[in-house]
Amino acid sequence: VKAAAAVLGYEPDHVARALRTRRTFLVGVAVPDLVNEVFPAIVRGLENVLGDAGYTVILANSENDTDRERSSVRAMISRQVDGLILMTSHLRSNLVQELAETQTPLVLVGRNVDRVSVPSVASDDVNGVTDAVAHLAALGHTRIAFIGGPLDISTGRDRYRGYVEGLRVHGLDSDPSIVAFASRFDEHAGTQACQELLAWTRDFTAIVTASDTLAFGCYTALAGTGLSIPAEVSMVGFGGWPSSRRACPPLTTISVPHSEMGCIGGNLLLAQIRDEYERPQVVRLKGQLVVAGSTARRG
Amino acid sequence: VKAAAAVLGYEPDHVARALRTRRTFLVGVAVPDLVNEVFPAIVRGLENVLGDAGYTVILANSENDTDRERSSVRAMISRQVDGLILMTSHLRSNLVQELAETQTPLVLVGRNVDRVSVPSVASDDVNGVTDAVAHLAALGHTRIAFIGGPLDISTGRDRYRGYVEGLRVHGLDSDPSIVAFASRFDEHAGTQACQELLAWTRDFTAIVTASDTLAFGCYTALAGTGLSIPAEVSMVGFGGWPSSRRACPPLTTISVPHSEMGCIGGNLLLAQIRDEYERPQVVRLKGQLVVAGSTARRG
DNA sequence: ATGAAAGCGCTAACAC
């Protein structure tokens, strides 16, 4: 019998098996913006780990839209995914809360939420930005501006907290007139926020940003006013993607191990699926300061 | 009854439906290298179109490995996907040939194959590179080098053909000593190929490359020998991703509409699935020359 | 029209 099966190239039907066993070996992955370099790097790590364990990844790109996020997740659940990875969550996400009440295995990657405790892996945002501020302080900067991301996302809030903490540690005044927030983590929003900042004051010698994309946006805004980097303004980003190295000037940044983040996220989900309970695990990955040409000693 | 269903938030089970109807509304997408900026942009377009039509995307990253490609596709087929999108195919891919013999709807995106006719959408590689050569010729360059990609992939072969054709059109000699090929479409391989080229000769004033990644690799190699861009060497890339604009100097390149490519690919697959036969459609998207700081008049 | 029944391909439970 087996010989005949082998000859005919028989392969079991996943669909029928799934109907019977109630396990699809499908994992849903929701991403806010696939074109943002961060996410492909994470997805790659996830896909490796989950793929090796026999799981297949279903991908949904929410385009930073909460409604799309919700409908994608619904669709995934009606597809009976064995687990979910969310990289889209807002701090007060109702969706995450609802999912946590279900028994669906769930892991947050890259972002956390308030109120409800869910296994997650993300960068150590607070300390990363504190390190960025420390680097600038060591170079003699005292008027350090901040371009932040949305405060309703953990990466936005915690990186802002890191900035505030960094100022405090170095005894620098915190001045709301040199802080601006971008509405999204993309280049265009970064340019807008930086233009806003420049319209208020130019009384700063350095800018810390909540992401490399925002920093690139600042590059554009600064070029528009003729301010040169790093001679007049030093810049530090957050993320450390390949393109930050290629930028003009290369961007000093806090480098985050995105691929590792994906691997860990995948493993956390596998643990969840396999019912290895314990309390929900929360992993924070330390970023590393990579000094490049965008920061200089205060002139 | 309906009212009760609505109250209980009933949603039909995709798995059972799929078993009964033999349609999963799942589409498999195979990508060679998710971290290469090109592919996320295409996947985004695909996901939009297919998602709107009720299909869910299964993603597999082959990491440029033929065996992985094959096993991913097998896995997708045993998952009963309704169609496949391959961005991984080699010119003489046995896999594509086998799939074409099956009745599985199949569309190639970004790359074509020889021998077998399958619906596909890709950039117009030959004419794109011909345009790149024309731009350099118009700037007075006569010794134009070429850094190519793998010749067993359509994008590698056709962009090389475009180079040869461009030289011919402008009456320039083709000289094998100013042509080198990278083993993969990534930055590191580009650096290696360019170093090889530089070891042979420096008798050229411009380089055309088969992709932006390869061009960035050349940036590194040229910096290593102290040659400046564009004063001593002009550079043209192919692809036109966001990071080429940010590079140092910004890269003159042939910009390809990747998002549109994804949309068209998705629509081609939907047509296939819906059995709108006709002969296999092959779409070529014209690229557009975007002139930036990496090209200058011959010194 | 509305309702009952068969069956998609597999696995788990049970009988032998």
Next chain:
DNA sequence: GTGTTAGCGCTTTCAT
């Protein structure tokens, strides 16, 4: 051990 059977939740067919 090995063989048989029931049934996962849906759709489609057939009978009312």
